Amino acid sequence: MGSISTAIVTSRILGLPDPRKAGSGNPGATNVLRIGGKKAAIITLTGDVLKGFLPVVVAKSLNAPPWIIALVAFAALLGHVFPVFFRFRGGKGVATAFGALTAVNPLVGGGLLGIWIFVALLFRYSSLAALTAAVAAPFLMLVTIPANKWLFFLSTGAMSLLLLWRHRSNIQNLLAGRETKIGAKAD
Numbered sequence: 001m002g003s004i005s006t007a008i009v010t011s012r013i014l015g016l017p018d019p020r021k022a023g024s025g026n027p028g029a030t031n032v033l034r035i036g037g038k039k040a041a042i043i044t045l046t047g048d049v050l051k052g053f054l055p056v057v058v059a060k061s062l063n064a065p066p067w068i069i070a071l072v073a074f075a076a077l078l079g080h081v082f083p084v085f086f087r088f089r090g091g092k093g094v095a096t097a098f099g100a101l102t103a104v105n106p107l108v109g110g111g112l113l114g115i116w117i118f119v120a121l122l123f124r125y126s127s128l129a130a131l132t133a134a135v136a137a138p139f140l141m142l143v144t145i146p147a148n149k150w151l152f153f154l155s156t157g158a159m160s161l162l163l164l165w166r167h168r169s170n171i172q173n174l175l176a177g178r179e180t181k182i183g184a185k186a187d
Contacts, residue, residue, distance in 0.1 A: 001055055002079020002096060005086050006047030007032050014040050020089070024180075028091035030126050045095050052076040052099030060103070066148040070155035073100035077159050081166060092166040094130040097159050101137060104152065107144040112137060124181040127170035134163040 007019045007027035016036040019027045023034040029048060033041035052073070059072040080096040082088040102109025112133045119129035138157040145152050164171075173179040 001051040002076040002081075003083035003085050003090075004047075004051060005080075005083055005090060006051065007044045007091060008086065010040055010043045010047065011036060014043075016040060020086075026091055027086075029095055048080065048091070048095035049099035049102075051080065052096035052101075053103045054099075056100050056103030066151055069104060070151055073104055074155055074159055076100045077162060081162060092130070093159075093163055094134070097134070097137075097163060101141070101156060101159070104156075105141060105145050108137065108140045108156075111140045111144070120182060124183070125174065125179055126182050127167055127179055128174060131164065131167055131171070134160040134167075 005027050007029065010032060011017065011019050014036060016022075016032070019025070019031045019035060023031040025031070029041045029045035032044040055072050055076050056069060059069050064072070077093050077097050077100060079090075081090045081093045083090040098109065098112055101112065115133045115136050116129040119132045120126060123129070137160050138153050141156045142149050142153045170179060
């Protein structure tokens with residue numbers, strides 16, 4: 001499921017430019033917002049969250065052991081970042097990771113959403129909000145999950161490292177003062 005690029009599919013259905021070739025070039029909800037507006041972004045965001053959420057819910061409903069659930073969550077993120085259908089060039093994975101981690105532990109999902117909203121409102125940088133939530137995610141998992149804390153801490157930590165790596169250009173832009181704020185038009 002992770003390999004289905006919601007941004008590309010949504011853009012094609014709505015007759016928008018390919019998000020890999022327009023705006024920031026990232027096939028994710030933030031770029032789709034820039035090139036296609038709120039409706040397209042909401043569809044993309046919902047699809048990206050669901051493709052992380054649904055596989056974990058299915059694994060849990062099948063009473064999969066915790067290590068399988070952790071692996072399914074990570075696999076959904078990997079599929080988004082390296083989609084087999086799009087030459088392994090995908091998005092940054094924030095929404096998919098959020099969906100997967102919310103399905104693992106809804107308290108973590110609520111905490112991540114709260115952190116993202118707080119940082120986004122305070123600084124108006126989507127990337128900074130995502131990076132802050134990514135750094136917090138393993139620790140939220142550690143303090144909220146009742147069993148297998150260290151397994152989920154480590155798997156969530158791996159997901160967070162992947163998210164940080166995928167945002168390396170955003171980190172450089174933030175440090176250089178060139179990152180686009182929420183609501184601003186991209187250059």
